[in-house]
Amino acid sequence: xxxxxxxxxxxxxxxxxxxxxxxxxxxxxxxxxxxxxxxxxxxxxxxxxxxxxxxxxxxxxxxxxxxxxxxxxxxxxxxxxxxxxxxxxxxxxxxxxxxxxxxxxxxxxxxxxxxxxxxxxxxxxxxxxxxxxxxxxxxxxxxxxxxxxxxxxxxxxxxxxxxxxxxxxxxxxxxxxxxxxxxxxxxxxxxxxxxxxxxxxxxxxxxxxxxxxxxxxxxxxxxxxxxxxxxxxxxxxxxxxxxxxxxxxxxxxxxxxxxxxxxxxxxxxxxxxxxxxxxxxxxxxxxxxxxxxxxxxxxxxxxxxxxxxxxxxxxxxxxxxxxxxxxxxxxxxxxxxxxxxxxxxxxxxxxxxxxxxxxxxxxxxxxxxxxxxxxxxxxxxxxxxxxxxxxxxxxxxxxxxxxxxxxxxxxxxxxxxxxxxxxxxxxxxxxxxxxxxxxxxxxxxxxxxxxxxxxxxxxxxxxxxxxxxxxxxxxxxxxxxxxxxxxxxxxxxxxxxxxxxxxxxxxxxxxxxxxxxxxxxxxxxxxxxxxxxxxxxxxxxxxxxxxxxxxxxxxxxxxxxxxxxxxxxxxxxxxxxxxxxxxxxxxxxxxxxxxxxxxxxxxxxxxxxxxxxxxxxxxxxxxxxxxxxxxxxxxxxxxxxxxxxxxxxxxxxxxxxxxxxxxxxxxxxxxxxxxxxxxxxxxxxxxxxxxxxxxxxxxxxxxxxxxxxxxxxxxxxxxxxxxxxxxxxxxxxxxxxxxxxxxxxxxxxxxxxxxxxxxxxxxxxxxxxxxxxxxxxxxxxxxxxxxxxxxxxxxxxxxxxxxxxxxxxxxxxxxxxxxxxxxxxxxxxxxxxxxxxxxxxxxxxxxxxxxxxxxxxxxxxxxxx
Numbered sequence: 001x002x003x004x005x006x007x008x009x010x011x012x013x014x015x016x017x018x019x020x021x022x023x024x025x026x027x028x029x030x031x032x033x034x035x036x037x038x039x040x041x042x043x044x045x046x047x048x049x050x051x052x053x054x055x056x057x058x059x060x061x062x063x064x065x066x067x068x069x070x071x072x073x074x075x076x077x078x079x080x081x082x083x084x085x086x087x088x089x090x091x092x093x094x095x096x097x098x099x100x101x102x103x104x105x106x107x108x109x110x111x112x113x114x115x116x117x118x119x120x121x122x123x124x125x126x127x128x129x130x131x132x133x134x135x136x137x138x139x140x141x142x143x144x145x146x147x148x149x150x151x152x153x154x155x156x157x158x159x160x161x162x163x164x165x166x167x168x169x170x171x172x173x174x175x176x177x178x179x180x181x182x183x184x185x186x187x188x189x190x191x192x193x194x195x196x197x198x199x200x201x202x203x204x205x206x207x208x209x210x211x212x213x214x215x216x217x218x219x220x221x222x223x224x225x226x227x228x229x230x231x232x233x234x235x236x237x238x239x240x241x242x243x244x245x246x247x248x249x250x251x252x253x254x255x256x257x258x259x260x261x262x263x264x265x266x267x268x269x270x271x272x273x274x275x276x277x278x279x280x281x282x283x284x285x286x287x288x289x290x291x292x293x294x295x296x297x298x299x300x301x302x303x304x305x306x307x308x309x310x311x312x313x314x315x316x317x318x319x320x321x322x323x324x325x326x327x328x329x330x331x332x333x334x335x336x337x338x339x340x341x342x343x344x345x346x347x348x349x350x351x352x353x354x355x356x357x358x359x360x361x362x363x364x365x366x367x368x369x370x371x372x373x374x375x376x377x378x379x380x381x382x383x384x385x386x387x388x389x390x391x392x393x394x395x396x397x398x399x400x401x402x403x404x405x406x407x408x409x410x411x412x413x414x415x416x417x418x419x420x421x422x423x424x425x426x427x428x429x430x431x432x433x434x435x436x437x438x439x440x441x442x443x444x445x446x447x448x449x450x451x452x453x454x455x456x457x458x459x460x461x462x463x464x465x466x467x468x469x470x471x472x473x474x475x476x477x478x479x480x481x482x483x484x485x486x487x488x489x490x491x492x493x494x495x496x497x498x499x500x501x502x503x504x505x506x507x508x509x510x511x512x513x514x515x516x517x518x519x520x521x522x523x524x525x526x527x528x529x530x531x532x533x534x535x536x537x538x539x540x541x542x543x544x545x546x547x548x549x550x551x552x553x554x555x556x557x558x559x560x561x562x563x564x565x566x567x568x569x570x571x572x573x574x575x576x577x578x579x580x581x582x583x584x585x586x587x588x589x590x591x592x593x594x595x596x597x598x599x600x601x602x603x604x605x606x607x608x609x610x611x612x613x614x615x616x617x618x619x620x621x622x623x624x625x626x627x628x629x630x631x632x633x634x635x636x637x638x639x640x641x642x643x644x645x646x647x648x649x650x651x652x653x654x655x656x657x658x659x660x661x662x663x664x665x666x667x668x669x670x671x672x673x674x675x676x677x678x679x680x681x682x683x684x685x686x687x688x689x690x691x692x693x694x695x696x697x698x699x700x701x702x703x704x705x706x707x708x709x710x711x712x713x714x715x716x717x718x719x720x721x722x723x724x725x726x727x728x729x730x731x732x733x734x735x736x737x738x739x740x741x742x743x744x745x746x747x748x749x750x751x752x753x754x755x756x757x758x759x760x761x762x763x764x765x766x767x768x769x770x771x772x773x774x775x776x777x778x779x780x781x782x783x784x785x786x787x788x789x790x791x792x793x794x795x796x797x798x799x800x801x802x803x804x805x806x807x808x809x810x811x812x813x814x815x816x817x818x819x820x821x822x823x824x825x826x827x828x829x830x831x832x833x834x835x836x837x838x839x840x841x842x843x844x845x846x847x848x849x850x851x852x853x854x855x856x857x858x859x860x861x862x863x864x865x
Contacts, residue, residue, distance in 0.1 A: 001074065004095045005033050006143065007119025009126050011073055018073050024049065025072065028065050030126045032078065032087035034135040036094055039084035048133065096122070099143065103150045106347070107293055111154040118147055152183040153296070159187060160244065164194040175204070179211065186224050193231055193238055201231055222341060230324045244298035245320040248351065251289040252282045254403040257396030262287045264387050265371055266294070266349070271381060272373045274389035275535060276517040277427035277471040280373040281353050283389060288351055288371065295349040295369075302364070305354035305474075310363040314339055317350075317364070336363050343368045356478070375475060375517020390520075391424035391535070400426070404433025405444075414444035421451045422461070423536040427471055434463045458540055472541040475516040483509040484545075487518055490534055491542025492554035492612075495604040497522045499529040499597065505561050506554055525597035527590070552612050559609055559617040562602060566624045569595050592810060595628045599637065606641045610648045618648035619657045626664040630671055631773060633813060633851055638668050656697075659688035663701055670704070673853060675712050682708065699728045703738055710745055719745050736765035740778050747785050755785045776805040776814055783821045787828055796825045816845035816854060823861050836865040 001018070004010040009026055011018040020026050031040070031048045040048075042059045045066075050057050066085055070078050079088045091097035095117050102114035121130075122140045130137035151174065158167045171188040178184055185208050192201035205220070205228045212218050219225065230238055258279075265272060265287035272280045288299055300320065302313045314335040315328050321342045329335050343350075343366035350370040355361050358380035361372055372378065377386055392400065397419040402410035422428035432451075436442055451457050461468040476484060486507025493502070503510035510532055513519035522533040534542070543551070569591035595602075602625055609618035622645025629638040642665045649657030662685035669678035682705045689698040703725040709718035722745065726738040743758030763778040779802035786795035803818030823838035839861040846854035 001077065001089070001093055002095070003033050003036075003089060003093055004117075004119070005030070005123050006095050006099065006117060007121070007124055009033075009123055013074075020069065020072050022068075024065055025069050026126055028069055029073070030123055031133070032069075032085070033094065034123075034133065034139065036087045036089055036097075039081065039086045041084050045085065051132065096139070096143065100146065103146050106153060106296055108154065108157040111150045111157070114150050115147070115154065148178060148181060148184075152181075152187065155184075155187050157296075159190060159194075164191040167191055168195060179208070182208070182221050182224050185220075186227050189224075189227060189231065190238070198231060198234070202228065205231075226323065226327065229327060230322065233324055233326065235324045244296065246292070246299045247301040247320065248288055248299050249285055249301065251286055254400065255282060255286045256400040256403060257392050258283050258286075258389075261387055261389065262290060264385075266291050266369060267371075267385050268369055269365065269381065269384045270369075270371050270387055271378045271384045272371060272387045272389060273375065273377045274517065275520050276375060276475050276538070277425050277468065278389050278391060279426035280375075280389050282426065284351055284353065284371050284373050288349060291349075295347050297346045297348050299349045299351065301351045301353065303353045304356065304360050308356070308360065310360060311335060313364055318342065332363060339364070340366050376515040392419075392426055392429070393424065394419055397422070397424045397429055400429050401433050401436075401444075404430065405436045409436065409444065411444055414448055417448045418444055418451070421448065421457065425468075425535060425537055427466075428461050428468045428537055431461050431463050431466050431468055434466070438463065454540055458537065458544065461537075468537060469541060472518065472538055475518050476541070479512065479516055479518075482507065483512040483516070486510070487513055487542050488545040488550070489554040490519070491539050491544075491546060492551045492608065493558060493601070493605060494539070494608050495601040496536075497531045497533040498601055499525065499527075499531050501529070501561070501565070502558065502601070503532060505558055527594040527597040529597060531597075548612075552614060555605075555608055555612050555614055556617070559605065559614065559621060562598075562605060563617070563621055563624060565598075566595070566602065566621065569628075592628070592632075595625075596632070599628075599634065603637045603641055606644050606648075610644050615648040615652035616654065616657075619645040619652060619654065619661055621645075622648070623657070623660050623664060626667065630667055631811070631813070633671065633849055635668065635671060638664075638671075642668055655688060655692055656694065659685045659692065659694070659697065662688065663697075663704070666701075666704060666708075670708060670711075673711070675708055678708050679705065679712070695728065696730055696734070699725050699730075699734065703734075703741055707741055707744070710741070710748060715745055715749050732765055733769055733771065736762050736769065736771075737774065739765070740774070740781070743778075743785075744781055747781065747788070752785055752789050756782065756789065759785060772805050772809055773811070773814065776802040776818070779805075780817055780821050783825065787824060792825060792828045795828070796822070799825050812845050813849055813851065813854070816842040816849075816851075816858075819845075820854070820858055820861060823858075823865075827861065827864060832865045836862060839865065 002010075002012045004012070009019060009030055011020070011029070020029055027049055028045070031045060042062050046057055046059070046062050049062065049065075066078060077088065079086050091101070099114050099117050102110040102117075122143060123136055127133055127136040130140055155167050155171065155174075158164075167187075168191050171184060171191055174181070174184045175188050185204060189201040189204050192198075192204065205224065208224075209220055212220060220228075261283060264270070265284055272284050274280050288301075292299070298320070300317050302316065304313070307313050307316070311332045314332070317339055318328050318335065319325065321339075323338065323342065329338060346368065348366075348368040350364065350366065350368055352361055352364055352370065352372045355372050355374040355376075355378065357376065358378050361378065361381065364370075372381075372384070378384065391397075394416065398410070398412065398415045401415050401418060418432060419429065422432055432447060436444065436447060447460075450460050458467075458469045476487065479487070486503070486509035489506040490498075490503070490513075492506070500510065510519060514521055514532070518534075518538055520533045520535070522531040525531050546554070602621065606618050606622045606625075609615070609621065622641040625641060626638065629635075629641075642661060646658065646661040646665070649661050662681050666678045666681035666685060669675075669681060682701055686698055686701045686705065689695075689701060702721050706718045706721035706725065709715070709721060719742065722738055722742045726735065726742065729735040729738055739758050740762035743755045743762060746752075746755035746758060759778050759782040763775055763782060766775040766778055769775075779798045783795045783798040783802065786792070786798060799818060799821040803815060803822060806814035806818045819838045819842040823835040823842065826832075826835035826838065839858050843855060843858040843862070846852075846858055
């Protein structure tokens with residue numbers, strides 16, 4: 001059902017006319033429509049229907065009229081709640097609401113539809129003089145203003161389309177009826193001017209000026225004055241009906257992805273930022289085109305990389321907005337003020353591309369929505385909304401290549417490899433795609449093969465005048481030399497990201513590189529450090545600027561600091577000295593967190609050192625990392641650095657280094673439960689230590705061999721080896737570890753009393769040393785012995801102490817073993833349900849860590865619950 005009040009009152013239900021004919025019914029409906037969706041009491045309705053009578057009419061009479069009106073237009077249209085009546089209609093059902101919405105949207109079609117709704121003044125047949133109800137007069141004034149605005153905008157569209165002759169007669173009538181509406185006057189002048197009637201156009205202005213001067217002693221609006229002066233000087237730009245300025249570059253036809261960002265780009269002031277080549281400009285331009293209809297009065301665009309001076313951009317914008325050349329002020333400040341005047345109350349969008357800093361942007365800010373793209377976040381623009389742009393995800397990157405070369409050529413597997421080599425960077429993907437599009441004989445596999453070689457990759461990523469290297473060169477050349485040197489040195493390590501301490505060692509200019517779009521702030525890691533990320537192609541560019549000696553120098557500086565930090569962290573994990581500080585547990589936990597945060601970087605650094613010929617640093621760092629990787633079961637990384645470290649030790653000619661890495665490999669095979677391989681490696685390490693006369697290292701290797709014999713079921717050999725270790729132990733730590741291992745042998749042999757004594761002794765010594773991890777290990781083994789002895793209460797005490805240590809250390813795997821041992825204690829106590837809960841919690845941790853042995857043990861407990 002449709003209600004119309006612009007003009008005569010009407011109610012239409014499709015083709016059916018339901019308009020009331022009785023005067024009081026029409027008055028009542030008029031009141032409801034003027035107050036649509038607002039509840040009205042009976043008393044209010046009585047006052048509106050009989051405004052000049054003091055309560056002579058009864059409430060029942062009003063209710064009777066409402067009931068009769070309901071029968072005419074539908075009983076559900078007027079609702080009753082708590083003694084009030086409401087006309088419950090949607091906005092689309094009332095012509096006034098539709099009119100407002102269409103004018104606000106403002107497209108050419110919307111304005112034409114809005115004006116078609118106009119049939120005359122509001123309720124012209126019910127309240128012709130607007131004397132009965134104040135709402136009628138207010139609504140008439142509002143809608144008349146909106147109608148004139150809609151007419152002005154619709155005529156503007158006609159003028160922009162070159163219809164100046166066609167609208168002359170209409171504009172003449174509008175100016176006659178609304179002589180002080182200066183928008184119509186300006187359009188009339190422009191239509192006359194473009195129709196070759198320059199004198200008439202100037203006279204139309206003079207007539208308005210005389211009328212304003214006589215009656216109001218004021219001048220026409222500044223915009224109309226400017227139009228007059230442009231006509232007076234015969235500004236050539238007025239002769240062409242080019243429509244509002246839309247200065248945007250061409251939209252990217254194959255724009256891909258960024259669906260979550262496109263609608264976030266347009267706002268009051270938005271900074272779109274990201275690293276070089278990531279597609280900031282393409283995103284901003286695409287978003288501007290997509291939202292073009294929201295800005296019927298134009299879109300201003302400036303590439304601030306080409307025109308760096310704000311004054312020049314201001315002059316350009318002013319000219320495009322209609323300011324004649326001779327009227328452009330000379331000073332920057334006056335140009336700023338004039339641009340703000342021109343932009344005020346206009347539905348314009350401003351796009352400032354490739355801004356270097358805030359000083360380029362501030363003079364160009366107006367009340368209009370503005371989008372700024374920059375490699376920097378432009379933090380000084382404190383009221384801006386920021387939209388970060390990263391590299392494309394794998395799926396979107398593959399789709400982009402497919403669009404560029406055609407889906408039939410885009411083999412998915414080969415395209416995925418191409419995306420990986422380009423690092424998802426849009427500029428690199430577009431260059432690669434353009435190369436393939438220009439060479440139909442090439443396959444994606446062929447290009448992938450060419451790009452596999454890192455040394456020539458940037459040379460290959462070039463097509464025509466588009467080169468990926470140029471994107472990085474632009475930011476690099478704009479940096480001061482200290483920052484350029486820092487970028488070059490950051491190209492030496494190969495890890496995908498690095499912490500702030502690395503940036504400090506290699507030059508301490510990380511934030512300058514972030515601002516230049518050559519480095520990305522990645523995250524805050526588990527150790528509380530800021531981590532940065534260097535794109536793979538940026539790293540190749542940076543390394544191109546370094547010779548081999550400079551790479552070695554950067555890596556040498558880095559490994560010196562890295563080894564000192566690792567050694568300090570490792571000390572708290574494997575120290576043989578007594579604990580001297582009440583914060584030892586906290587220190588260990590923080591050390592583990594730091595090693596977790598740096599694991600990938602340090603593992604990659606071992607390879608970097610080897611490749612650069614810094615073999616001594618390579619094997620030493622590999623050996624230092626072994627205890628952490630063993631404890632946290634990062635077996636893949638451990639295997640990798642053992643292989644690299646062993647080759648590095650051999651190339652460095654370090655016999656001790658070879659022996660230490662062989663022993664680390666033995667420990668790795670023990671962790672993998674490959675006992676024969678562990679035995680072979682440990683025997684080789686033992687022989688090397690004996691040849692070097694390294695008695696302590698030889699004894700420690702024998703202890704490991706003893707533990708291997710134990711797992712192989714060779715209890716006698718295990719015990720002999722461990723007794724020898726105990727006899728030659730030179731410090732408390734070696735003694736404690738040998739005793740602990742002998743306790744495990746006694747446990748396996750069924751000598752439970754001896755096992756308990758040895759394990760309790762070892763646990764006490766390790767606690768005194770402050771070796772929390774080994775202390776917990778001894779307690780867990782002791783728990784198992786106590787359970788075998790039937791001493792469940794003692795077992796619970798040992799297991800709870802072990803788990804308490806694990807929780808304080810923040811060691812998830814150790815915690816899982818503690819949970820599992822507590823589950824076994826609960827089983828022994830008959831608490832099967834609690835045992836199941838603990839075992840399931842442990843199983844989740846083992847699954848997450850990929851610990852198959854722990855997982856199997858947890859499943860075994862679950863099967864017994």
